[in-house]
Amino acid sequence: QSVLTQPPSVSAAPGQKVTISCSGSSSNIGNNYVSWYQQLPGTAPKLLIYDNNKRPSGIPDRFSGSKSGTSATLGITGLQTGDEADYYCGTWDSSLSAGGVFGGGTKLTVL
């Protein structure tokens, strides 16, 4: 059971938009920055979004992030077949059991 909750799967057609949610609590998302990672099959995760809504160099603006309260959302517009991957949210948890935490991951299928 992951500390952060993500939907197991989402799907959409090429060219469409999809959002992936990440729900946490005041000890993690509520008081810390959120990052998002893309993991293509058989590869290491790749940073997509950091500090809630910032994109590293080279990440297209089709990818966006937002945060409200204890939830965060990853948005992907203009879906491409190459976007089929697992997506993970991550943040720091400042509770007594402090440490890095990830969501369980969301499998994106581009139909």
Next chain:
Amino acid sequence: QVQLQESGPGLVKPSETLSLTCAVSGYSISSGYYWGWIRQPPGKGLEWIGSIYHSGSTYYNPSLKSRVTISVDTSKNQFSLKLSSVTAADTAVYYCARAVVFDYWGQGTLVTVSS
């Protein structure tokens, strides 16, 4: 360009200690940042193991804390993971990455715990 490369045995016997090293190139660990280990059991999600600063200060996953040691060798520009008393549940792909935001990752190394 920052690059990380994990190395270590791909097979460890139950009850023994798993040892991995992450060699960093393109950036001096002494310059800053935390450096972390993350693992992913086959077919499952990511689990943060722990992170270390170049000064040696560490944070560990509370569920693994009693078995984990992460150390840093700035002279070799690398950091290491030791996980003791392993069981089959520790079988996973182990990644090293630059933290706190994991912006650079190694390719990962599969470690299987089996007799």
